[in-house]
Amino acid sequence: MSDLNLRQDASANPIASLKCHHIAIRVPNYEAAKSWYTQKLGFRVIQEWPFGDLRLAYVAPPYDDSFYIELIGDGEVEDAPVYADINGSLRKAGHDHLCLNVNNVDEAIAYLAAQDVTLLGEPFEVEAIHRRLAFFADPWGNVFELAQVTA
Template sequence: MSVVSGVHHVALIVSDYEASKRFYTEVMGFSVLAEHYREERDSWKLDVALSDGKQLEIFSFPNSPERPSYPEARGLRHLAFVTENIDASVHALEGHGVSVEAIRVDPYTGARFTFFNDPDGLPLELYELASL
């Protein structure tokens, strides 16, 4: 028996709260579940919902240190989102001025995928599942 039954949320710390809020709500299209300012920490916390019920928690903290992301730094490598139509998703992202890498094909699964970055340079992936 597994100790866990799934993923509930992923938490991100961002450098520019308003830019990240716009990116994840307007560009990515996630809906806001809750938004709170925590005065004692001088920190915003934004909970957004993905269409499958999973959540992202987006935090701002003053003077948070940068985390190395490239090349192949230890830690979270990237955050992957499922899409039913990668071509339409790429087109929508590029319509918001987001630079997206060329679409690749996973040699093991045959699935198409691509990468792009959030406003802090966090590597994000779009992964197309043909049988959604």
């Protein structure tokens, strides 16, 4: 079935209007996470609210108002695995990483390195998808991919 046919069939699908809004990240220390995302990545705090013994916030990249990261912090939390490189993370079932597009992967990685952000290997090219990629992690083991279109 062609992409055009899939789109036509989706018009009868009640969830065809889906668009990404946010991804939630569980962190043990709300204030530390909020500081890390705003200071290291330049994210903006969009909204904050309590939920039981937890504190939550939507944070967003500096120039993107269409997608948020929801920080869920405080309360009791189990530690997540911490990876030294991206290959180790690819063996675990479930969520692996969040991809963020950038204009220049090498400049972005140099900036993150200067911010003492944990880098997971060196940038590399994947010609099949016309992307230059690099990976980094936050202090709680959440993995992020940076992607630059190369063609």
